[in-house]
Amino acid sequence: MKLFLLVLKNIRRNLLRSILTGLGTMVLVVVVIMVWSILWYLDEQTREKTSNIKAIVTERWQMPSRMPLSYAPELCAGSARRPEHVRPQDSMTWQFYVGSTEPGRLSRESALFIVATQPEKVLTMFDELDTLPPDSPDRRQLEKAIQALKTNRQALIVGRERLEAINKRVGERVKVYGMSFKRIDLEFDIVGTFPEGRWNNLSVMNWEYLNAAVDAYNRQPGNRPHPMTERSLAIVWLKVPDTRSFTAVATQIAASPSFTNPQVKVETLASGTAAFLEAFRDLIWGMRYFLMPAAVVTLCLVIANAISLSVRERRKEFAVLKVLGFRPAHILGLVLGEAMVLGVVSGLLSAAGVFMVINFVFGGLKFPIGFFGTFYIPVRAIWWGLAVGSATALIGSLVPAWIACRVRVAEIFARVG
Amino acid sequence: MTQIFLRNLGWITAILTMTTLGLLLAARIPLRYNLRNLRVRWIPTTLTALAFTAVIGLLTVMLAFVSGMVRLTQMTGHPGNVLILDESANDEAFSNIPATDVGDLVNLPGLVREGGRPWVSMETYLVVNQLLPYARAGRPNRRFLQMRGVEDVQMASLVHELPLHPGGRWFSSAGVREIVGPNGKTITAIEAVLGEGIAREMAQDRSPEELAQALSPDTLLPGDIFFLGDRTWLVCGLLQSAGTTFDSEVWAKRSLVASIFGKNTYTTVVARTPNASTARQLCEYINTQYKKAAIRAQPEKEYFASLQETNQQLLVAISFVTVILAVGGIFGVMNTMFAAVSQRTADIGVLRLLGFSRWQILGSFLLESLLIALVGGVLGCALGSLSHGWTATSIVSSGQGGGKFVVLRLVVDAGTLAAGMTLALAMGAIGGLAPAWRATRLRPLEALT
Numbered sequence: 001m002k003l004f005l006l007v008l009k010n011i012r013r014n015l016l017r018s019i020l021t022g023l024g025t026m027v028l029v030v031v032v033i034m035v036w037s038i039l040w041y042l043d044e045q046t047r048e049k050t051s052n053i054k055a056i057v058t059e060r061w062q063m064p065s066r067m068p069l070s071y072a073p074e075l076c077a078g079s080a081r082r083p084e085h086v087r088p089q090d091s092m093t094w095q096f097y098v099g100s101t102e103p104g105r106l107s108r109e110s111a112l113f114i115v116a117t118q119p120e121k122v123l124t125m126f127d128e129l130d131t132l133p134p135d136s137p138d139r140r141q142l143e144k145a146i147q148a149l150k151t152n153r154q155a156l157i158v159g160r161e162r163l164e165a166i167n168k169r170v171g172e173r174v175k176v177y178g179m180s181f182k183r184i185d186l187e188f189d190i191v192g193t194f195p196e197g198r199w200n201n202l203s204v205m206n207w208e209y210l211n212a213a214v215d216a217y218n219r220q221p222g223n224r225p226h227p228m229t230e231r232s233l234a235i236v237w238l239k240v241p242d243t244r245s246f247t248a249v250a251t252q253i254a255a256s257p258s259f260t261n262p263q264v265k266v267e268t269l270a271s272g273t274a275a276f277l278e279a280f281r282d283l284i285w286g287m288r289y290f291l292m293p294a295a296v297v298t299l300c301l302v303i304a305n306a307i308s309l310s311v312r313e314r315r316k317e318f319a320v321l322k323v324l325g326f327r328p329a330h331i332l333g334l335v336l337g338e339a340m341v342l343g344v345v346s347g348l349l350s351a352a353g354v355f356m357v358i359n360f361v362f363g364g365l366k367f368p369i370g371f372f373g374t375f376y377i378p379v380r381a382i383w384w385g386l387a388v389g390s391a392t393a394l395i396g397s398l399v400p401a402w403i404a405c406r407v408r409v410a411e412i413f414a415r416v417g
Numbered sequence: 418m419t420q421i422f423l424r425n426l427g428w429i430t431a432i433l434t435m436t437t438l439g440l441l442l443a444a445r446i447p448l449r450y451n452l453r454n455l456r457v458r459w460i461p462t463t464l465t466a467l468a469f470t471a472v473i474g475l476l477t478v479m480l481a482f483v484s485g486m487v488r489l490t491q492m493t494g495h496p497g498n499v500l501i502l503d504e505s506a507n508d509e510a511f512s513n514i515p516a517t518d519v520g521d522l523v524n525l526p527g528l529v530r531e532g533g534r535p536w537v538s539m540e541t542y543l544v545v546n547q548l549l550p551y552a553r554a555g556r557p558n559r560r561f562l563q564m565r566g567v568e569d570v571q572m573a574s575l576v577h578e579l580p581l582h583p584g585g586r587w588f589s590s591a592g593v594r595e596i597v598g599p600n601g602k603t604i605t606a607i608e609a610v611l612g613e614g615i616a617r618e619m620a621q622d623r624s625p626e627e628l629a630q631a632l633s634p635d636t637l638l639p640g641d642i643f644f645l646g647d648r649t650w651l652v653c654g655l656l657q658s659a660g661t662t663f664d665s666e667v668w669a670k671r672s673l674v675a676s677i678f679g680k681n682t683y684t685t686v687v688a689r690t691p692n693a694s695t696a697r698q699l700c701e702y703i704n705t706q707y708k709k710a711a712i713r714a715q716p717e718k719e720y721f722a723s724l725q726e727t728n729q730q731l732l733v734a735i736s737f738v739t740v741i742l743a744v745g746g747i748f749g750v751m752n753t754m755f756a757a758v759s760q761r762t763a764d765i766g767v768l769r770l771l772g773f774s775r776w777q778i779l780g781s782f783l784l785e786s787l788l789i790a791l792v793g794g795v796l797g798c799a800l801g802s803l804s805h806g807w808t809a810t811s812i813v814s815s816g817q818g819g820g821k822f823v824v825l826r827l828v829v830d831a832g833t834l835a836a837g838m839t840l841a842l843a844m845g846a847i848g849g850l851a852p853a854w855r856a857t858r859l860r861p862l863e864a865l866t
Contacts, residue, residue, distance in 0.1 A: 017752055024748030031741050061646050061678045063544040063561055064510070098511075106507050179505045182711075227513065227682075262679050265546070267559075274557040275546075279822045282809035283731075286482070291738065294475040298468050298742060302749040305464035309756040312460070368730055 007337040021306035025346035028299040060263035066231035078249040086248040088238035092121035099176035116210040119149035138195035145192025156188035161200040303396030319412035328405035339397030347389015469793020477801020481827040496693040498717035518710035536689035541566040566674030585654025592670025599626035606651035614664035614824025750848030769861035786849020794841025805829040
């Protein structure tokens with residue numbers, strides 16, 4: 001306890017240096033935590049799960065996937081044709097309607113990427129929306145919007161960032177000019193937004209509205225069938241309880257004679273995500289094995305510098321302590337303790353600060369990579385901050401602490417003399 | 418902000434260099450004095466310089482990555498080429514031009530012709546899934562492959578100015594060839610021409626069958642085979658495509674690509690005009706007067722330049738990270754310089770009594786901090802320069818969906834090094850200013866007591 005009080009006293013003694021070192025540690029821990037949060041989230045998304053698996057069925061060879069809508073019923077049933085076949089717990093279909101609020105021009109400010117799906121599936125199948133706490137305001141707000149999507153086929157839920165980009169508000173009407181479904185322009189009533197996060201840039205519409213519009217286009221005299229009529233289905237999502245069920249469903253679909261032109265493929269969401277992220281392989285590698293170590297090394301050097309300056313200035317003091325009966329281990333502990341206290345406190349403060357500021361002030365870390373646009377700092381990052389702060393403090397102060405504990409009393413006092 | 422910084426990089430570097438030189442001349446305190454002090458206090462000097470090295474080295478590599486991507490998009494395309502997509506597509510991958518609409522495009526005015534034949538390449542570009550049952554450990558079991566089905570490969574080569582590497586040949590008019598397969602049986606393989614980058618990439622995940630017949634373990638070469646879309650493909654040539662986005666493409670006969678992957682429309686028509694000005698005129702004509710098809714034209718160079726959105730996003734992210742790391746480095750150098758000031762209080766007193774002004778004391782300490790930054794910056798730039806020429810995979814996109822997977826080479830150019838040195842000197846100047854200011858505030862007699 002006495003040693004700890006001495007540590008605190010020493011930290012206060014050169015307050016300027018302690019503050020500068022602490023601030024240096026804090027900003028460098030910020031970098032580590034931000035990069036770590038992104039990598040952790042991507043790892044989580046690409047880690048194969050063993051239960052509650054989401055599978056995606058897409059066209060086997062081409063990207064973007066375009067399958068006939070007639071595939072939907074059988075795929076949603078997991079191609080289960082016999083009683084012993086495994087059926088998915090839940091399913092949903094995605095059709096992509098890409099459009100612009102300006103005729104003939106697709107720009108950052110006008111683009112709308114709309115998923116046409118079954119409204120009731122938004123809360124049961126959409127990643128992260130399916131785990132919203134039942135009583136949370138976000139869920140209640142979304143339930144209200146979904147109800148509007150069910151009753152009003154022209155309803156549209158728009159992600160927050162997209163809503164801001166097209167300069168519209170909930171309650172307003174928007175006309176969207178079809179880009180993926182050319183010559184099919186749709187009018188929508190904006191009925192709600194998604195909770196802040198993953199779906200910030202996506203919109204969702206009732207699939208019946210899109211398919212009715214395609215049918216109406218095809219029925220118009222003089223129109224040839226719309227080119228997207230037979231290829232409007234992009235993805236079928238299936239939810240299965242475990243790996244065994246996934247394998248069974250995948251086998252059933254692969255064996256089905258219904259999906260030959262075009263062929264389809266079934267993969268887990270994690271595997272599909274990993275394939276998408278493959279394009280960013282070297283960027284992610286650089287973040288993991290280059291950026292993070294560089295930040296940690298810089299942090300160690302800043303701490304080592306501060307502690308070595310402190311040790312250099314206090315050699316006489318260490319000699320006096322030795323005369324007073326302090327053993328080398330005590331001095332080692334004293335110096336390491338000072339560094340560790342600085343590292344732990346700065347790391348914790350930094351992690352807590354970055355957690356609050358990034359998540360609640362900036363609404364997440366905007367770093368578009370694949371189809372992930374916003375990353376959040378997880379609560380566990382607070383422990384990472386503590387670990388990084390203390391570990392780098394320990395590493396950075398080891399050599400100066402060793403030098404301090406090996407101070408020779410006779411040598412120091414000879415110089416004083 | 419980043420753009421403003423990079424646009425004015427030359428000025429900023431010049432101002433910082435002039436400041437350093439100005440300090441050297443105006444300080445009047447011999448440079449030897451500063452050098453000796455840095456040598457005497459070699460541990461903090463080295464640690465601070467190393468922290469600078471880490472930050473600047475990191476910045477250099479990150480900027481080299483972005484420079485590689487920028488160069489890739491800038492080098493791709495010919496100034497005289499006009500890229501024609503369907504009217505609503507902003508990316509080749511989303512374009513669909515019916516076969517009935519492309520026939521008339523050879524009659525467009527102002528095209529380069531050779532023997533009466535217009536230089537027009539009709540293409541179907543698509544992204545396909547290549548299943549990788551033998552993917553390396555930890556890698557996904559499929560990859561997205563960029564396939565370009567070309568109607569006339571020799572015309573495509575002329576229009577895109579992409580010759581083959583020696584030893585290769587263009588695929589035949591049939592687009593297929595009988596070969597002896599891995600199990601000794603004769604099979605019909607689809608002929609393909611590959612970009613150099615993708616040839617290296619595809620060589621990494623080959624099956625034992627493919628490897629058994631492989632001519633090189635590092636890259637696919639003419640004569641090698643690969644599997645895609647339930648078919649066997651034969652490499653008949655490698656494009657001299659390094660430094661362009663075509664480096665990541667596989668070219669094959671369009672009709673075969675269309676039937677195998679089920680895309681029967683054209684995506685792209687590339688037409689060659691004599692120069693950039695005629696290309697612009699042709700674009701104007703197509704976009705305003707041509708009514709026979711729902712198409713939109715833009716100079717090919719502009720199309721590839723528009724794929725810079727990813728570069729911009731990366732640049733912003735890099736700037737953000739670098740600024741935070743730099744702030745850490747600044748605190749480091751502040752610590753070092755504050756310690757230097759407190760250790761040399763007596764020196765400062767003597768200098769003041771000898772007649773040196775406050776500004777000269779400030780200049781001397783600032784110079785010391787800049788020297789540390791200079792050494793750290795040079796070392797960081799040197800270390801980061803080792804990344805020049807490394808290959809990496811990435812994606813370039815306009816930010817409106819689509820985009821292209823690319824294999825790029827990192828480029829450490831003068832701009833990258835200037836950015837590194839500027840940041841280093843700026844860190845040194847900012848970090849050294851407060852301690853140097855404190856040194857000027859010391860009263861001579863008090864400093865000596």
